[in-house]
Amino acid sequence: MYSLINKVAIVTGGANGIGAQIVQGFVKERIKYVAILDIDEASGVTLQNKLNTEYGSDVAGFFKCNITVDEELFTTYDEIFKKFGVIDIVVNNAGVASEKMDTYKNEIAINFTASVSSTLKALELMRADRGGAGGTIINVSSVAALALLSPNLFVYAATKSAILHLSVCMGKEDYYRHTKVRVLVMCFGGTETAIVHKMESFDDLVNENLHKIVDTLRQQSFLQTADTAARGVIEAYQTSASGNVWLVDNDNVLNITDRIYGAYKILSDGVHI
Numbered sequence: 001m002y003s004l005i006n007k008v009a010i011v012t013g014g015a016n017g018i019g020a021q022i023v024q025g026f027v028k029e030r031i032k033y034v035a036i037l038d039i040d041e042a043s044g045v046t047l048q049n050k051l052n053t054e055y056g057s058d059v060a061g062f063f064k065c066n067i068t069v070d071e072e073l074f075t076t077y078d079e080i081f082k083k084f085g086v087i088d089i090v091v092n093n094a095g096v097a098s099e100k101m102d103t104y105k106n107e108i109a110i111n112f113t114a115s116v117s118s119t120l121k122a123l124e125l126m127r128a129d130r131g132g133a134g135g136t137i138i139n140v141s142s143v144a145a146l147a148l149l150s151p152n153l154f155v156y157a158a159t160k161s162a163i164l165h166l167s168v169c170m171g172k173e174d175y176y177r178h179t180k181v182r183v184l185v186m187c188f189g190g191t192e193t194a195i196v197h198k199m200e201s202f203d204d205l206v207n208e209n210l211h212k213i214v215d216t217l218r219q220q221s222f223l224q225t226a227d228t229a230a231r232g233v234i235e236a237y238q239t240s241a242s243g244n245v246w247l248v249d250n251d252n253v254l255n256i257t258d259r260i261y262g263a264y265k266i267l268s269d270g271v272h273i
Helices: 017-028 041-055 070-084 104-126 154-171 173-179 204-219 226-239 257-267
Strands: 008-012 033-038 060-064 089-092 135-142 181-188 245-249 252-255
Touching: 008 017, 008 070, 008 104, 017 033, 017 041, 017 089, 017 226, 033 041, 033 070, 041 060, 060 070, 070 104, 089 104, 104 135, 104 154, 104 181, 135 154, 135 226, 154 173, 154 181, 154 245, 173 181, 181 226, 226 245, 226 252, 245 257
Parallel strands: 008 033, 008 089, 033 060, 089 135, 135 181, 181 245
Antiparallel strands: 245 252
């Protein structure tokens, strides 16, 4: 059982939606400090002030940060590390689902490239084999990485599949025994957040199907709350071994690591590496 008490955390995309609920959940679990990284300054400052008023004068801090710019991201990391001497937890939660011809590169940059940069920077500061104290990196994937959906957000699903593969491999015992940095993956199902209403594709056929999917989920009450997703993150943090994959869908929180390993066993059958 891992405790959040007195830990120092970073949550990207932490000003709204699932990220904001993760931040608040961490504070309720008596974390020492949580850094809220986001480009939405108004929401981030409001959340910071709310938490510091309710729980203490320096339990949360907002950092306006474009995570796709390494200089901004790494400077923020270094500032937090310098202040506390440690970063215990990083949640790479920031994400978008807009893949028109003029936005898909930004989608890849936010959903995958920035998460990789953040993961590698966290690993650099945390890893025990290079003087760090160990820690936990939690990367947010999606149910889109677990199913072959079509017509759907093809690029979004690809970024989330890449996050899943990266995190499971980095989290395996073969690597963890050196670094003592747990890497976990969260696959969220349909969640009632702003991103659901901002999904858009380069293809009208996909957009039409997306509207049908969201309407069906809402009619059948399958859209979970952001708080449910955040509770899944906290449960995973507290109970999970490194390299584990968690599904939070329709208000259910499940460790599906065995499924993932079973699927890759089938995929790798006959492969010699």
